[in-house]
Amino acid sequence: MGSNGAGKTNLLESLHVGTQGFSPRTRTDAQLVRFGERSGRIALRGRRGESDVQLEVTVEVGEGKRAKLNGAPLRAAEQLRSEVATLVFTPDRLAVVKGGPAVRRAYFDRALGRLAPARAQLSTEYAVAVAQRNASLRRVAGGFSSRDALVPWTEQVATLGRALVEARNEVIAWLAPGFSERAEELGLPGARMVYEGDPPTMESLDARLDRDLERGSTGIGPHLDDVVLTSGSRDLRSFGSQGEQRLTVLALLLAEAELIAERRGFAPLLLLDDVLSELDPGRRLVLAERVQGSGQTLVTATQASSLPLEPAQLLEISPGLVRAT
Numbered sequence: 520m521g522s523n524g525a526g527k528t529n530l531l532e533s534l535h536v537g538t539q540g541f542s543p544r545t546r547t548d549a550q551l552v553r554f555g556e557r558s559g560r561i562a563l564r565g566r567r568g569e570s571d572v573q574l575e576v577t578v579e580v581g582e583g584k585r586a587k588l589n590g591a592p593l594r595a596a597e598q599l600r601s602e603v604a605t606l607v608f609t610p611d612r613l614a615v616v617k618g619g620p621a622v623r624r625a626y627f628d629r630a631l632g633r634l635a636p637a638r639a640q641l642s643t644e645y646a647v648a649v650a651q652r653n654a655s656l657r658r659v660a661g662g663f664s665s666r667d668a669l670v671p672w673t674e675q676v677a678t679l680g681r682a683l684v685e686a687r688n689e690v691i692a693w694l695a696p697g698f699s700e701r702a703e704e705l706g707l708p709g710a711r712m713v714y715e716g717d718p719p720t721m722e723s724l725d726a727r728l729d730r731d732l733e734r735g736s737t738g739i740g741p742h743l744d745d746v747v748l749t750s751g752s753r754d755l756r757s758f759g760s761q762g763e764q765r766l767t768v769l770a771l772l773l774a775e776a777e778l779i780a781e782r783r784g785f786a787p788l789l790l791l792d793d794v795l796s797e798l799d800p801g802r803r804l805v806l807a808e809r810v811q812g813s814g815q816t817l818v819t820a821t822q823a824s825s826l827p828l829e830p831a832q833l834l835e836i837s838p839g840l841v842r843a844t
């Protein structure tokens with residue numbers, strides 16, 4: 520709890536950086552360091568399942584990040600992701616529902632990385648294949664190489680594209696039941712998610728080769744797919760209210776939290792920033808009761824009276840100071 524500008528979001532961001540090795544807000548590490556300083560350090564102590572865990576992330580402007588797990592340096596700060604699970608809600612996340620397809624693709628690809636770490640790189644590998652095919656398309660169109668030169672890239676796009684569509688469909692299948700249940704519980708009935716897109720094949724890619732050559736880009740494949748989120752017959756992207764879009768993002772997050780707890784054997788840390796605004800008191804209570812039962816959750820609010828339940832611990836944030844009350 521703390522007034523506007525007190526540092527609540529900063530605190531949650533530091534917990535995200537300290538547990539995951541990256542910020543949910545920015546890719547520019549220098550922004551994580553206090554204005555006027557050259558470096559910053561986040562040191563955390565906690566429990567992962569039954570065992571104690573100590574994390575440390577240091578950020579040096581111009582030098583990047585370094586992380587330690589239980590005192591031992593990690594190869595890269597991002598490696599923390601496979602060690603500790605943290606899920607975050609920030610108002611920016613509403614873009615997953617109301618933004619364009621690219622935001623949803625990125626969200627579900629990251630969920631894939633969290634739920635099936637072995638396939639975390641698949642979407643990047645596919646994107647590289649598409650970029651290479653596009654470059655090759657432009658060389659062929661410009662008369663600098665023959666159509667045969669395209670074949671290996673088209674094969675790559677078909678192979679990786681199929682794997683990516685399969686993986687995304689799997690993620691959707693894993694998340695869908697929990698998503699519907701959590702949404703229902705939060706008062707958003709009949710919520711569903713459906714993957715829209717078919718895997719590209721050599722045949723379908725060849726069939727549109729002339730158009731692809733003309734445009735210099737690959738016009739089918741999972742880089743253009745979408746995930747449609749609906750409640751009953753309504754598409755939540757266009758017709759969801761602000762509050763409903765918020766519930767949709769929360770239902771997604773809660774569904775994933777449960778899966779992570781099942782698969783990894785420990786519940787993720789949940790960071791919920793500004794989640795209570797736009798939720799009515801009944802829905803705030805449902806959310807609070809749901810997160811109470813699993814792992815640790817941090818919720819920010821400008822005043823304690825907007826919390827629907829007595830928290831296990833109330834922290835009072837003022838600029839530069841965190842005080843347990």
Ligand SMILES: Nc1ncnc2c1ncn2[C@@H]1O[C@H](COP(=O)(O)OP(=O)(O)OP(=O)(O)O)[C@@H](O)[C@H]1O
Nearest residue numbers: 522523524525526527528529530550551552553554
């Ligand atoms: N790198 C930085 N160094 C120093 N101060 C910063 C840095 N980045 C942001 N700030 C400042 O920290 C202050 C606290 O921001 P924060 O977003 O955490 O507030 P908040 O408590 O979440 O407020 P709100 O209730 O409005 O969401 C802001 O005034 C912001 O300008």
Ligand SMILES: [Mg+2]
Nearest residue numbers: 527528792793
């Ligand atoms: Mg804030």
